[in-house]
Amino acid sequence: xxxxxxxxxxxxxLGIMALATTVLIGVxxxxxxxxxDFLKDYIPFNRLRPLHxxxxxxxxxxxxxxxxxxxxxxxxxxxxxxxKLEKAHxxxxxxxxxxxxxxxxxxxxxxxxxxEYYPLLTIPILIGWxxxxxxxxxxxxxxxxxxxxxxxxxxxxxxxxxxxxxxxHFWLFSSIRNDFIKDISIQWKSYGSFVxxxxxxxxxxxIYLMAKIKKDDSIGRGKxxxxxxxxxxxxxxxxxxxxxxxxxxxxWIRYVAYVVSMTEWIIFIHIVYNWKKSLKKDKMIINQMAYxxxxxxxxxVFFNLMLALLMSIPSLNYFMHGTHITVAHxxxxxxxxxxxxxxxxxxxxxxxxxxxxxxNHNKILRIGYYAFNTSLFLFLTVLIESGIFKARWILNxxxxxxxxxxxxxxxxxxxxxIAGIVLFISLITVIIxxxxxxxxxxxxx
Amino acid sequence: MKNRDGNRIVLxxxxxxxxxxxxxxxxxxxxxxxxxxxxKKGIEGEKIWQKNNCTACHQFYGLGGYLGPDLTNLIxxxxxxxxxxxxxxxxxxxxxxxxNFTTQEKNNLISFLKEVDRTGFYPNKNVKFKSNxxxxxxxx
Numbered sequence: 338x339x340x341x342x343x344x345x346x347x348x349x350x351l352g353i354m355a356l357a358t359t360v361l362i363g364v365x366x367x368x369x370x371x372x373x374d375f376l377k378d379y380i381p382f383n384r385l386r387p388l389h390x391x392x393x394x395x396x397x398x399x400x401x402x403x404x405x406x407x408x409x410x411x412x413x414x415x416x417x418x419x420x421k422l423e424k425a426h427x428x429x430x431x432x433x434x435x436x437x438x439x440x441x442x443x444x445x446x447x448x449x450x451x452x453e454y455y456p457l458l459t460i461p462i463l464i465g466w467x468x469x470x471x472x473x474x475x476x477x478x479x480x481x482x483x484x485x486x487x488x489x490x491x492x493x494x495x496x497x498x499x500x501x502x503x504x505x506h507f508w509l510f511s512s513i514r515n516d517f518i519k520d521i522s523i524q525w526k527s528y529g530s531f532v533x534x535x536x537x538x539x540x541x542x543x544i545y546l547m548a549k550i551k552k553d554d555s556i557g558r559g560k561x562x563x564x565x566x567x568x569x570x571x572x573x574x575x576x577x578x579x580x581x582x583x584x585x586x587x588x589w590i591r592y593v594a595y596v597v598s599m600t601e602w603i604i605f606i607h608i609v610y611n612w613k614k615s616l617k618k619d620k621m622i623i624n625q626m627a628y629x630x631x632x633x634x635x636x637x638v639f640f641n642l643m644l645a646l647l648m649s650i651p652s653l654n655y656f657m658h659g660t661h662i663t664v665a666h667x668x669x670x671x672x673x674x675x676x677x678x679x680x681x682x683x684x685x686x687x688x689x690x691x692x693x694x695x696x697n698h699n700k701i702l703r704i705g706y707y708a709f710n711t712s713l714f715l716f717l718t719v720l721i722e723s724g725i726f727k728a729r730w731i732l733n734x735x736x737x738x739x740x741x742x743x744x745x746x747x748x749x750x751x752x753x754x755i756a757g758i759v760l761f762i763s764l765i766t767v768i769i770x771x772x773x774x775x776x777x778x779x780x781x782x
Numbered sequence: 783m784k785n786r787d788g789n790r791i792v793l794x795x796x797x798x799x800x801x802x803x804x805x806x807x808x809x810x811x812x813x814x815x816x817x818x819x820x821x822k823k824g825i826e827g828e829k830i831w832q833k834n835n836c837t838a839c840h841q842f843y844g845l846g847g848y849l850g851p852d853l854t855n856l857i858x859x860x861x862x863x864x865x866x867x868x869x870x871x872x873x874x875x876x877x878x879x880x881x882n883f884t885t886q887e888k889n890n891l892i893s894f895l896k897e898v899d900r901t902g903f904y905p906n907k908n909v910k911f912k913s914n915x916x917x918x919x920x921x922x
Contacts, residue, residue, distance in 0.1 A: 586814055
């Protein structure tokens with residue numbers, strides 16, 4: 338492997354390891370739903386859960402970053418402006434990542450959902466992102482006039498990530514912290530947009546890969562692509578309050594979110610319309626694992642956008658909010674969409690590194706691919722079912738005790754744990770062949 | 783070429799609107815409830831809440847982990863309330879870790895929960911469904 342690719346592959350390898358950690362801790366944590374005392378004296382759920390979610394976010398972010406560095410190095414015929422900054426970026430993320438695990442493991446927490454680690458650790462993360470941004474823009478900006486949509490998505494993804502990661506810490510200012518409703522609103526504003534930012538990186542990668550796999554430079558160019566890019570960006574900026582319809586904020590904030598969220602129907606209809614067009618395929622392309630994962634992600638976009646759109650209608654949100662349907666949505670997007678696209682990216686990178694078709698013919702990976710999609714479907718079905726159960730239970734038993742609800746729903750938890758284990762096994766099946774090739778290429782000169 | 787400039791103009795407009803929108807959200811009154819700001823004791827309680835990552839299992843307004851119950855209106859719940867909550871904190875009930883809070887810490891936690899309770903209702907039972915899909919919620 339060429340030396341200049343080394344750090345991009347390290348980012349991706351670390352990302353894949355984070356994915357393995359995510360699913361492992363996820364399975365362990367799910368046992369607590371069945372056995373409340375499970376691991377309680379060693380590592381209670383309030384530490385397990387953030388270890389799980391932090392690993393999931395790390396998988397998405399590290400792999401998206403690694404992919405972008407790799408593509409700039411290997412396919413775009415450019416030299417990155419500051420290779421040393423890339424190196425520094427990697428080590429900053431590595432060391433901060435390890436510190437975050439320690440901080441959570443030993444219970445030194447910031448205790449804000451999704452960013453539960455010790456808040457000071459955000460500073461090195463921000464520095465890493467700034468290094469990434471400097472490298473990205475100084476390398477790519479010369480050609481900005483010819484940028485296809487994915488370069489815009491990556492660029493704005495980096496900038497918005499820096500902004501919203503900072504915004505997620507505004508609670509440290511007492512003027513915000515003292516006002517509980519403002520605080521919780523900004524918290525969810527930042528998370529909505531934070532996820533939107535990594536989606537810019539990940540969806541940008543999907544379009545990029547499609548263009549490369551089909552060897553069609555028109556993909557990612559033209560009015561239609563930019564229309565959807567700006568629509569997505571508008572949703573990232575103004576759509577977040579659909580997470581907080583039930584919080585007593587000024588109604589105009591929620592109304593704006595409702596109207597903006599409904600524009601996503603255009604995306605939804607567009608996907609369905611495009612499916613009919615894209616049925617004809619070239620055999621060479623279909624056989625590539627990267628392509629397979631991209632097609633799977635298409636289905637998961639359809640599934641999750643449908644769910645998200647329904648949840649963004651306040652009168653339906655009223656019943657779905659606070660139930661496991663929201664978990665189905667977040668797992669559906671992070672696993673179904675983000676993970677599929679990133680696995681496509683990693684498969685593409687590995688095939689490019691190997692310069693052969695070995696990975697595309699790997700039987701275990703193929704079995705894993707089908708098992709992964711099937712088990713994910715099962716998993717999400719159980720979550721939706723459990724959400725419906727909770728919504729109905731709350732309506733029928735307004736004053737009853739939570740403990741009774743727990744007992745009543747224990748039969749669903751059994752399915753939840755089983756589906757989680759199957760999903761875990763299938764993802765590990767996908768990860769092993771990929772990780773093997775990554776490690777091999779890292780250690781070969 | 784024109785089209786490319788168009789893209790940059792659209793992006794610039796979006797960013798300007800976003801900046802104005804953000805400054806309103808950050809600085810103006812975003813809350814529709816008449817609850818006062820958190821007190822010093824309430825903030826101390828919130829710090830304990832965060833240090834122990836209670837949000838991993840509990841929710842306010844339905845936001846948080848689902849392993850435990852929502853606590854938005856725990857204090858004003860006639861069946862539960864302050865004394866009940868105090869009894870639970872160090873109980874280690876079910877999956878909840880066994881905490882060792884001092885009386886002072888428990889009081890601070892109660893202040894926090896009490897002040898959160900004042901901000902609104904969850905679940906919000908007195909809502910009005912509108913034909914355009916909107917839901918008007920009741921405020922405290």
